[in-house]
Amino acid sequence: NAGVTQTxxxxxxxxxxxxxxxxxxxxxxxxxxxxxxxPGMGLKLIYYSVGAGITDKGExxxxxxxxxxxxxxxxxxxxLAAPSQTSVYFCASxxxxxxxxxxxxxxxxxxxxxx
Amino acid sequence: xxxxxxxxxxxNVAEGNPLTVKCTYSxxxxxxxxxxxxxxxxxxxxxxKYITGxxxxxxxxxxxxxxxxSQTSFHLKKPSALVSDSALYFCAxxxxxxxxxxxxxxxxxxxxx
Numbered sequence: 751n752a753g754v755t756q757t758x759x760x761x762x763x764x765x766x767x768x769x770x771x772x773x774x775x776x777x778x779x780x781x782x783x784x785x786x787x788x789p790g791m792g793l794k795l796i797y798y799s800v801g802a803g804i805t806d807k808g809e810x811x812x813x814x815x816x817x818x819x820x821x822x823x824x825x826x827x828x829x830l831a832a833p834s835q836t837s838v839y840f841c842a843s844x845x846x847x848x849x850x851x852x853x854x855x856x857x858x859x860x861x862x863x864x865x
Numbered sequence: 866x867x868x869x870x871x872x873x874x875x876x877n878v879a880e881g882n883p884l885t886v887k888c889t890y891s892x893x894x895x896x897x898x899x900x901x902x903x904x905x906x907x908x909x910x911x912x913x914k915y916i917t918g919x920x921x922x923x924x925x926x927x928x929x930x931x932x933x934x935s936q937t938s939f940h941l942k943k944p945s946a947l948v949s950d951s952a953l954y955f956c957a958x959x960x961x962x963x964x965x966x967x968x969x970x971x972x973x974x975x976x977x978x
Contacts, residue, residue, distance in 0.1 A: 783966060792970035800964045850916050851897045851959050854966055856908040
């Protein structure tokens, strides 16, 4: 059971480039999340999804896009990378058991630097 | 709207002493509350959760947390701190019927030998 897998672990982008951060989970969780963690700061919610085909904005969605074509995958797309997007990105997933929200499971993160 | 606050950026405690990391929340509906720990250059690890039932929740590594509905708090505690407990701790909240999951700004715990 791999849990939540994020790729790549590290990436350096030039300003204006684009990339996709991959996230996959093998726990059949319906909820998936993308967060960013800036140095010395907490986690900010970028986007989330409650199931395949359904996504919604979080606190800081500008400059990002997501899609959820399958239960397992929730990629995060950065268009026109900017230095302000330098951060560590975490993907997480959770489910709902007997009507109650379970804890979220996190990937190991992707460290992105935009130069 | 949901929110969670961790009023202390930094908590220092001597090894062997009890520790408390504070968390307060605001939700509409019944809260679901979580504590996570993050070690350097790692992802977040789940410690414990309050969903319903007993207000005192026990979790991993000897940690526990007390849910206080009247004070809207969910403070993390441990009777005797270890140096290895030094890490960044996050409180998180969601609620009945809510799909998002919000985190506090984190509290850095340092246990001094």
